[in-house]
Amino acid sequence: MTFRSLRIRLLAPLVVCSLLAAVGVAAASYGLAERWATRDLQARWVGIQRTLSQSNFPLNSAVLRLLAELTQSELVTFASDGEVLQQTIDAPAATLVDLQQDLAASDSASETAAVQTLKLPDRRYLAYRFETRNPSLRSDRVGSVLILFDESLLRDARRRAAILPLATGLSTIVALASITLVVTERMVRRIAALQRRVELVAAGDFESSVSDNNGDELGRLGAAVEAMARQLKQLWATVHRQEGQKLLHQIAGGMAHQLRNSLAGARMAIELHADECGQSNDEGVQVAIGQIEQAEDYVRRLLMVASGRQDKDQPADAMTCLQDVRTSLSPIARHLNVNVGWDLESQIATHRVKDGATLSAAVSNLVLNAMQTADDVQVLATIRNQQWLHVSVSDNGPGVAEELIDQLFEPFVTSKPEGLGLGLPVVSRAAEHLDGRVVWMRRGDRTVFDFYARIVS
Incomplete structure (x- = not known):
């Protein structure tokens, strides 16, 4: 009710003042239009009088009707004895004769032109009269002419003059009322949005936004609420990240100790079996050993993370x-029956990255994630502006679940029942370590991850 009363308080004075102004202007226009229309009729009468009283052409029926159409009037001609000669109006001759006599009597009693009203069943006319010069010398015997102007033209002129300002005023009222309603409605929505936003922030939701970038008081208040929410979000994210990193270190230490011995035993068993079977150079054996070596490197890194130490960067050819x-992922792709296309720009061979293991881990995680959700994966690697290695991994899978979009690169966030949610966080950390970034988007029916790493040489 408070918001509604605000609308009424803003709208009611505006509508009342505009309506009074429109009615006043319409009334004044009505009065002025009547005066202007009367003057116009008199000017037309004077013009017709000057033209016809001095003319020598006969005022027969055809000429009279043509003149009536041109002057928007009705014309009646009389002989000197008062007989009706020609007429363009459908009226009794006796009525026209009486009207002509009344006007003749009025003209003789007044110095100005007299005007009478002719009332017919369907309309009314304003009647003027004038006499021709030398009627005895005219072939048409016209001694006087009666000019009749339709009074409805005068009324129409008055109405048109009044309708225009009234319509303008009413349309202005509608426009102003609409604008006022829109402005007040927006103001009410902004106030309500601020109220909801503050309630959400108080409940721990820092993601919703109400800032509309307006420079007014409500806009500045909304910006202050947004700033407060961002600060609270940063504080919450810092606490959450610290807890996650602490837990990650604990998991990394425990997993590394368990996996190190198992990997060493698996590698020794594969190498012993290959030697006994004489298949030391077999591609599958080499791939398996390579995967174990890569896993051993991951375990070594996990142990260093758990102990709080940082591994030394080892620059490598991109x-x-x-x-x-x-090479390491090809057998996995064949096993999963996934088509993986690799397009590596030849220019990459002349560039190096800050740490080869970090790049390999990031790209491997991106491609593995894609293979687990799609049957077609495309990897494109190029050099951008001689500064960046750009690796684009796209797949035709269903894409990222909507509820995971905002926290996709956070640890332990996953849609897989058996997953730990550590793959993409590793990719994000790798991008930061290589002075780059990783972004993702949906292009058509494909999900695309773009990984950027800075070139060091």
């Missing part, structure tokens, strides 16, 4: 890293 990932 092409070598990408080809190693391609």
Whole structure:
């Protein structure tokens, strides 16, 4: 009710003042139009009088009707003895004769032109009269002419003059009322949105936004609420990240200790079996050993993370890293029956990245994630502006679940029942470590992850 009363208080004075102004202007226009229309009729009468009183052409029926159409009037001609000669109006001759006599009597008693009203069943006319010069010398015997102007033309002129300002005023009222309603409605929505926003922030929701970038008082208030929400979000994210990293370190330490011995035993068993069977150079054996070596490197890194130490960067050729990932993932792609296309720009062979293992881990995670959700994966690697290695991984899978979009790169966020949610966080950390970034988008029916790493040489 408070918001509605605000609308009424803003709208009612505006509508009342506009309506009074429109009615006043319409009334004034009505009065002025009557005066202007009367003057116009008198000017037309004077023009017709001057033209016909001095003319020598006969005023027969055809000429009279043509003149009536041109002057928007009705004309009646009389002989000197008062006989009706020609007429363009459908009226009794006796009525016209009486009207002509009344006007003749009025003209003789007044110095100005007299005007009478002719009332017919369907309309009314204003009647003027004038006499011709030398009627005895005219072939048509016209001694006087009666000019009749339709009074409805005068009324129409008055109405048109009044309708225009009235319509303008009413349309202005509608426009102003609409604008006022829109403005007040927007103001009410903004106030209500601010109220809901504050309630959501108080409940722990820092994501919703109400800032409309307006510079007025409500806009500045909304910006202050947004700033407060961002600060609270940052504080909450910092606390959450610290807790997640602490838990991740604990998991990393425990997993690394369990996996190190198992991986060492698996590698020794594969190498012993290959030697006994004489298949040391077999492609499958080499791929298996390569995967175990890669896993051992991951375990080593996990142990260092758990102990709070940082591994030393080892610059590597970008092409070598990408080809190693391609080789190691090819058997997995064949096993999963996934088509993986690799398009590696030849220019990549002349560039290096800050840490080869970090690049390999990031690309490997992106491609593995794509293979687990799609049957067609395309990898495109190019050099951008001689500064960035750009690796684009696209797949025809269903894409990222809507509820995971805002926290896709956070640890332990996953839609897979058996997943830990550590793959994409590793990719994000790798991009940061390589002075780059990782972004994703949906292009048509494909999901695309773009990974950027800075070139060091």
